[in-house]
Amino acid sequence: MKFMKLAAAAAGTAAILAGSAAYAQTTTLRIQTHYAPETVSGKLAQQYVDDIVAMSNGEIQVEMFYSSSVVKSVETFDAAATGILDCDMTGSGYAVGKNSAFQFVADIMGGYDTPYQQLSWLYFGGGFEAAEPLYNQFGMELIGWWVYGQESFASSKPIEKVEDFKNWKFRSPPGMETKIFEKLGASPIVMDFTEIFTALETGIIDGADASGLANNVGLGLYDIVKFANFPGFHSMPSDHLACNKAVFDAMPEHHKKIMKVTMEALALRTALTFEKKNAEAAAQLRAEGVTLSQWAPEELQKFRDVAQSVWPEFADTPEAKALVESHLSYLSQLGLVSK
Numbered sequence: 549m550k551f552m553k554l555a556a557a558a559a560g561t562a563a564i565l566a567g568s569a570a571y572a573q574t575t576t577l578r579i580q581t582h583y584a585p586e587t588v589s590g591k592l593a594q595q596y597v598d599d600i601v602a603m604s605n606g607e608i609q610v611e612m613f614y615s616s617s618v619v620k621s622v623e624t625f626d627a628a629a630t631g632i633l634d635c636d637m638t639g640s641g642y643a644v645g646k647n648s649a650f651q652f653v654a655d656i657m658g659g660y661d662t663p664y665q666q667l668s669w670l671y672f673g674g675g676f677e678a679a680e681p682l683y684n685q686f687g688m689e690l691i692g693w694w695v696y697g698q699e700s701f702a703s704s705k706p707i708e709k710v711e712d713f714k715n716w717k718f719r720s721p722p723g724m725e726t727k728i729f730e731k732l733g734a735s736p737i738v739m740d741f742t743e744i745f746t747a748l749e750t751g752i753i754d755g756a757d758a759s760g761l762a763n764n765v766g767l768g769l770y771d772i773v774k775f776a777n778f779p780g781f782h783s784m785p786s787d788h789l790a791c792n793k794a795v796f797d798a799m800p801e802h803h804k805k806i807m808k809v810t811m812e813a814l815a816l817r818t819a820l821t822f823e824k825k826n827a828e829a830a831a832q833l834r835a836e837g838v839t840l841s842q843w844a845p846e847e848l849q850k851f852r853d854v855a856q857s858v859w860p861e862f863a864d865t866p867e868a869k870a871l872v873e874s875h876l877s878y879l880s881q882l883g884l885v886s887k
Contacts, residue, residue: 573607573800577791580613580628581637582621582741587766588825589696589759589787589818590614593637596694596789596814603806621741622722628792629687635791636688644723646686649867651723653679653690655785656875658728658855663695663819665882666784671812673878682867689796691789692811694818696760697826698780700840702748702769703755707777708841710850719744719756725783727858732851748772757783761833762825770838778830778840781848782855856885 579597583590597610616638619627625643628636641654653675660666669675670693683690701707701718713734720726720736729736737753747753749772758764761778770776789811796804830840843851863872879885 573803575604575608575799575803576611577608577634577795578611578613578618579635579637579789580616580618580624580633582616582624582639583614583763584767585614587759588762588821589694590766592694592814592818592821595817596810599810599813600806603810604803607800608803608806616740616742625686625688625790628790631792633792634795635691635789637787637789639785639787640790641721641723641785643686647682647867648723648862648864649682649871651862652868652871652875653682653786653788654723655725655783656859656872657724657783658852659875659879659884660784660882661698661884663697663784663815663822665884666695666786667693667815667819669875669878670786673881674874675878678871678874682871683790684793685867687793688790689793691791691796691807692815693786693788694811694814695784695786696763696818696822697784699757699759699783699785700761700764700776700778700780700826701755701757701782702764702773703775704748704773705754706775706839706841707755709843709847717754719747719753719758721757721785724858724862725757727861728855731854731858745769745772760822760826762822762829765829765832770833770836774837775839775841776833777843778826779842781843782851 581593583593585594597612600608601610616624618633621638622642624636624638627633639654640650643650680690706712710732713729713732715733715735717735717737719739720729722738726736726738739747744756744758745768748756748769755773756769758767758769761776764770834840859872863869876885
């Protein structure tokens, strides 16, 4: 009799465990980033993947594609929205052609000084509330941002002041940046992130707006050209993680929470990492004979004035106007603009 009771109890326990296993949901995601795995940002992206897999006890599994290996960087958003991929880990600047409002999620040039200010707008200054409907409109869910700070140029000639942009042919991402630099006398050429190295090497371009200093080193850009600016000032893009909304909505609530909270951790880790990595990269480049230029305050102000004059040109949809107003309200609180 005792044996039968033990057997029954064991069977009941096994049934409960089997039932639990049956109800355990798994999520498998295909995510693409434009970063190469050996860059600082590529390694941080892998850390994010490792974290969500570990925190979900393996219930979330990720197939990660680096260097835009499935589709071009500019096509990643659409690939996720249509189901070729599940998530886009590039940046919303590539979606500006769909709605100019994406520019003001991607990079409000000449605005914030630090990644911490920009992140505080997203999480505490009304940014998420303003951006989420924009993503949802295109069948996507904004999971979060990771902001590595101000970008630095790579150039075959010194870039020390606004005047140096005259007739400077450089790689530019799409969107507002092209308009700003055209007004400054430069010749921006929009090309995919993965084409920058070859374009510099062959002389198609004189310079490039690629990424932060440490990432540029990882890409090998200063093996080709020997001028840069540091600290950066012109661009502080918000790389995003955005997922197909239907895929995200079908995920268990704890998987959604893990992905969003872990993006906040990635955001802080990214900002802190690049504080250190950019400083190390600057020291390394100076030792290797690369010239780094720090801009004078009056030259920085010239750039900011031109950049801010272009904002209204891109605020041409209701969503874009709402985002610009949100930014201006927060930037005025920070004392960075006079609204």
